[in-house]
Amino acid sequence: MPQRLSTYLKNTYGEKVYRLSLSSGCSCPNREGGQKGCTFCSEGGSGEFAAGFGDILESIEYAKQVICKKTDAKKFIAYFQSYTNTYGDVERLSKLYHEAISPDEIVALSIGTRPDCVGADVVEMLKELNAKKPVWVELGLQTIHEETASRVNRGYELGVFEDAYKRLKEAGLTVIVHVILGLPGESIEDMLDTVRYLADLSPTLDGIKLQNLQILKGTKMYEEYMDDSYRDDFHIMSMEEYTDLVAECVALLPKETVVHRMTGDGPRKLLVAPLWSTDKKRVINMLNKKVKID
Ligand code: SF4
Numbered sequence: 001m002p003q004r005l006s007t008y009l010k011n012t013y014g015e016k017v018y019r020l021s022l023s024s025g026c027s028c029p030n031r032e033g034g035q036k037g038c039t040f041c042s043e044g045g046s047g048e049f050a051a052g053f054g055d056i057l058e059s060i061e062y063a064k065q066v067i068c069k070k071t072d073a074k075k076f077i078a079y080f081q082s083y084t085n086t087y088g089d090v091e092r093l094s095k096l097y098h099e100a101i102s103p104d105e106i107v108a109l110s111i112g113t114r115p116d117c118v119g120a121d122v123v124e125m126l127k128e129l130n131a132k133k134p135v136w137v138e139l140g141l142q143t144i145h146e147e148t149a150s151r152v153n154r155g156y157e158l159g160v161f162e163d164a165y166k167r168l169k170e171a172g173l174t175v176i177v178h179v180i181l182g183l184p185g186e187s188i189e190d191m192l193d194t195v196r197y198l199a200d201l202s203p204t205l206d207g208i209k210l211q212n213l214q215i216l217k218g219t220k221m222y223e224e225y226m227d228d229s230y231r232d233d234f235h236i237m238s239m240e241e242y243t244d245l246v247a248e249c250v251a252l253l254p255k256e257t258v259v260h261r262m263t264g265d266g267p268r269k270l271l272v273a274p275l276w277s278t279d280k281k282r283v284i285n286m287l288n289k290k291v292k293i294d
Helices: 003-013 056-070 090-100 120-130 147-153 159-169 187-200 220-226 228-233 241-254 280-290
Strands: 017-022 074-082 105-112 135-142 174-181 205-213 257-259 269-275
Touching: 003 257, 017 056, 017 105, 056 074, 056 090, 074 090, 090 105, 090 120, 120 135, 120 159, 135 159, 174 241, 187 205, 187 220, 187 241, 205 241, 220 228, 220 269, 228 257, 241 280
Parallel strands: 017 074, 074 105, 105 135, 135 174, 174 205, 205 257
Antiparallel strands: none
C-alpha cells in the first residue's frame, strides 16, 4: 500500500516536516511571448501562497516564523512551487537553491517545473544540489492524453515528459508528478489510464500529487466553463465521486510511490467550482475513510 507524504516524512526524518513556500522569481515559458498558459492556471502560476521574491534566507526566516507561531516545527522543506522554477539563468538559480538549502533545518528542496524546462545544464545543477540535500522535482503532467493536453494548452507532448523523467531519474533525483482529475472531456477511465501509466513507469515513480480540477476566476478555463457551448465537456465531480476516484487511483499505485496530495488547494477567493473543495476538513475526512494508504 502506498504511503502518504506525512508518513514518509515522519519515517525518514523522525518528526513532522513543514513546507516553506518560497519564490524563485522565475516566470513560465507557457505564459510568455503571447502564450496564455495552461487554461486552468491562475495569475499566481499555480501556487498562490509563496512568500515574495527577495533575499532567500530572509524569505525562509519569515516563512519559518509564520509556521513556528502555531507549531513546534524544527525541520523544513524549501518549496518552490509557483511558475516554472528551472526556467531562467542556471547560474542564478544554482546560487539561489544552494543558499536555500544552506540552513541546517532545511532537510530537502522541492522544485516545481515543466518537463520542457529541464535541459542538461538544469539536470546537472539539480544533481549537484541533490548531492548535498535531497532534491524533489515536481513535474506538472496533469494527463497522459494528448487531446486533453492540447485542449488545456499544456504546451508539450507526452514524449517530452518521458525524456525528462528518464534523465531526471538517471541523475538520481526524486520525481513527483502532478495529475488533475476531472479535466474537460476526460472520462473516469481516461483519468485512471493516466494513473495506470504513472504506476507502470520504470524506474518507479517517487511521488504523485492528485488534485481535483478547480475552476478559478480569471482563467481561460473559467471563460469556457461559463460559456454554454462548452458546458457539456465539464463534469464537476461531487465530493463523493471525487473521493471514490482517488481511492481507485491510489489502489493502482505501487507501494514505493508516495502520495503527496489527494485534493486541490487553489485560492479560495478565486474558486468557482467545485465549492465543496473549500471544506478541506470534510474532504480529508472522507478521503481518510475511503483511501487505503499508510
Ligand atoms: S506550466 Fe504551470 S505556471 Fe505555467 S501556465 Fe501551466 S500551470 Fe501555469
